[in-house]
Amino acid sequence: MNFEKIEAAYELLLENVQLMQNQLMTNAYDALIEQNLAYLNETVQDGTIQKNNEALKALTLSKEEWRRAYQFLLIKLNQAEPLQYNHQFTPDSIGFLIAFVIETLTVEDRLEILEIGSGIGNLANTLLNNTQKDLDYLGIELDDLLIDLSASMAEVMGADVHFVQGDAIRPQLLKPSDIILSDLPVGYYPDDSIASRFSVASKKEHTYAHHLLMAQSIKYLKADGYAIFLAPNNLLTSAQSDLLKVWLKEEAQLVVMINLPETLFGKKEMAKSLFVFQKPKVEFQETFVYPLQSLQDPETLQNFSQVFKKWVLEYAN
Missing domain, CATH: 1.10.150 (DNA polymerase; domain 1)
Structure with a gap:
């Protein structure tokens, strides 16, 4: 480069x-x-x-x-x-981490990836440019400006990606994917009638959009696929987390949780962690939990890499 x-x-x-x-x-x-x-x-x-x-x-x-x-x-x-906060692009260091997680978890040479809320396409191109896998990528984005930006930049770059415009919380005609990916936008979903179709829907207030996106995403996941979400640190303790936990018991299991450095997000309350889910399996699987203190320090990253690869060999394959 x-x-x-x-x-x-x-x-x-x-x-x-x-x-x-x-x-x-x-x-x-x-x-x-x-x-x-x-x-x-x-x-x-x-x-x-x-x-x-x-x-x-x-x-x-x-x-x-x-x-x-x-x-x-x-x-x-x-x-x-x-740009509004939810439209900011995912930092490169997180993109590289996600690429490593995908490379380590999967054995297939070719993967179908669906990104929910693809934004300006930076995460998509970070993955495509920094993986040995053959990625068949599709991004869904609601915002007019972001979809036009991502598509026009991808065409200039000659990137082999596809973007479609749509509200990912509403039903879409999509084939199941090996990887579902989203840097989840945080906030409330305004349409209560649509939200009410989901078990995570709140009856007291608008439902968290990121909960709805998670619930919808799992529907597009292959039986042995992985759903990878950047979500708030308080995902499992927030005001509507009881509804999410009920959904998790029935529809998904948490297999990986990587706490990311808060300094990446500017404000503590904006900090996110990397959550990896699968559809429920009968056999027991130990959840991988890791507090990643830095995405810049080589020794820290090397230690994380070794521990994660060991866990994958013991529990994920």
Whole structure:
């Protein structure tokens, strides 16, 4: 990976987005979508934008270099026009951890992955660019802007991914997947009539959207598949956790829980852990629980890797 090329691409993208934004009188994210279209279709008349896109093509970026350049650009754009918290992209360190967990838990060379709430697609491309597996990836996202951003960036990168727009809590016509994945958006689901179809539904208030997404996701999971969720640390102790626990006894079993460093999330109350579920099995399986103190320290990561691989050999295979 060439960081000089990534920096050059970032500068070219930023200038084009700013030019697009001024010309179209729009927000920076819509301008980025227009820039991606201009890069692909070469339809823009502006000489500077054309020249910059030619320079971008000359850089011959790899998929991972493209992803990094877009990531730096989105961080810059977010400083001036902040996305809501649930729309922020999943940190790379967590993406690499999820890739490792998938690689270690699964023996198949090819996996079908369904991501619920795929956002801008950064987690998808982190996985695809950093795994030896052949991933057949589908992302579902409700937000118009995010689905357009993810699709346009994926097309520029040449990423083999597919995105569809939809409310993942409502029933979807989807085939079962080996891996269900979600950095769960936290909050309340506003439609009580839809929520009432689920056993996790609250009768006193709006139901937690992340509980509903978990319950819906398991329906799309293969018998021996894994559902991997980034969810609040208090998932099993929050106000509506009793409803979730009842659902868990019947529909899913917790096989892995990895506590992540709170520093990754800015605020303690925003901190999440990595939860891995399977459909219930008759045989007993010991849950893997691990407090991961750092995602940057090599020794900490090596110790975690050894302990997790040992657990997988003893209990998961």
